[in-house]
Amino acid sequence: MRRNAWIFLAVPLALFAVFMLLPMVIAAVISFTDYAIVGDWTWVGFENYTRIFQDSFFWIALRNTAWYTLLYVPLGLVIALSTAVLLNRRRGAVRLFRTLFYxxxxxxxxxxxxxxxWLLNPQKGLLNVALGWIGIDGPAWLYDSQWAMPAIVLMSVWAGFGANMIIFLGGLQGVPGDLYEAARLDGANAWQQFRYVTLPSLSRTTFLVSTLLIIGAFQVFDQAYVLTKGGPGNSTVTMVYYIYNKGFGALEMGYASALSFVLFVIIIVFSLANARLSTPRSESGERRRTRRSTRKAVSER
Incomplete structure (x- = not known):
C-alpha cells in the first residue's frame, strides 16, 4: 500500500524537484555571483545582498509594493466575502452570477x-464618464502618480476576487446551520448573525484567503507591466517589476536573484505575522464563544 502511494507521488514530486527546488538552488548560487547571462562570472559573496540595502530604488519598489498590499488585501477580502454572502443561496440565477464573477x-x-x-481613460473612459454623471471630475488615473496605484488595485481586485469568492462560498456552506438557528432563538438579527456567527466560523477560511492575498500582493507584476510600465514617476514600480528590470533589462542576474530571496523572506515574515494574528480556534471553543457573543449582543440591544 505504501509502495503504491509513493508511485503515485513520484511524478508530482519529480516535477516539484525539477521545476521548483532545482531553480531555487540555482538562483541561490547565482545570488552570490555577478552572473550577467553573457560573459564570465565571478563569486562576489554577500556583495549583492549588502548592495540591496544601499539601493534607493529598492526602497521605492518596496514602498510601492507595501502601498499596493495595504490597499489590495483588505479590499480583496471585503469584496470577496460580501459577494460570497450575497451568492450563498440556492437559486438558479445565483449559479449564473457565480460563473460571471469567476x-x-x-x-x-x-x-x-x-x-x-480603456475603462480608465481620463477623457473617454467609462469610469470617468460615470463619475461625471454625478458631478465628479474623474482623475487621470494611470497618468497621475497619486492615482496610478489605486487604479492597478481596482483592476487586480476585479480580476481576482472570483477565486476568493469561491473559497468563501465553500466556507459559508460549511457553517453549521444549528448555529444560525440558536442565534435566531436568542433573538439575533441578520447583522448580529453575520457578526457573531458567520465571521467567527470563517476564521480558517479568512486566514487562507488573506494569506493568498498577501502572497499575491507582494508578487504583483503583470498589472504594473502592462498598464503603466512602472510609471508615472516610478509610482507603480513593484518589487517583482524591479527584479524583472534588473535581471532581464540590466542583465544583472546575480543582483536580481538576491532581490528575489529578499522578497521571499519578506513574504515569509508577513505570512507568519498573518498566521499569528489570525490563528484559528478549535471548533468547540469557537461554538461556545459564538453563543456567548450572540447572547451578549442581543441582551445589550
Whole structure:
C-alpha cells in the first residue's frame, strides 16, 4: 500500500524537484555571483545582498509594493466575502452570477489590462464618464502618480476576487446551520448573525484567503507591466517589476536573484505575522464563544 502511494507521488514530486527546488538552488548560487547571462562570472559573496540595502530604488519598489498590499488585501477580502454572502443561496440565477464573477480569474492578464486601460481613460473612459454623471471630475488615473496605484488595485481586485469568492462560498456552506438557528432563538438579527456567527466560523477560511492575498500582493507584476510600465514617476514600480528590470533589462542576474530571496523572506515574515494574528480556534471553543457573543449582543440591544 505504501509502495503504491509513493508511485503515485513520484511524478508530482519529480516535477516539484525539477521545476521548483532545482531553480531555487540555482538562483541561490547565482545570488552570490555577478552572473550577467553573457560573459564570465565571478563569486562576489554577500556583495549583492549588502548592495540591496544601499539601493534607493529598492526602497521605492518596496514602498510601492507595501502601498499596493495595504490597499489590495483588505479590499480583496471585503469584496470577496460580501459577494460570497450575497451568492450563498440556492437559486438558479445565483449559479449564473457565480460563473460571471469567476470569468476574470481565467482570463489573460493582457486582455483584462486592455479592458481596464480603456475603462480608465481620463477623457473617454467609462469610469470617468460615470463619475461625471454625478458631478465628479474623474482623475487621470494611470497618468497621475497619486492615482496610478489605486487604479492597478481596482483592476487586480476585479480580476481576482472570483477565486476568493469561491473559497468563501465553500466556507459559508460549511457553517453549521444549528448555529444560525440558536442565534435566531436568542433573538439575533441578520447583522448580529453575520457578526457573531458567520465571521467567527470563517476564521480558517479568512486566514487562507488573506494569506493568498498577501502572497499575491507582494508578487504583483503583470498589472504594473502592462498598464503603466512602472510609471508615472516610478509610482507603480513593484518589487517583482524591479527584479524583472534588473535581471532581464540590466542583465544583472546575480543582483536580481538576491532581490528575489529578499522578497521571499519578506513574504515569509508577513505570512507568519498573518498566521499569528489570525490563528484559528478549535471548533468547540469557537461554538461556545459564538453563543456567548450572540447572547451578549442581543441582551445589550
Amino acid at each position: 470569468i476574470p480569474v481565467v482570463s489573460s492578464t493582457v486582455a483584462t489590462a486592455t479592458i481596464w486601460y
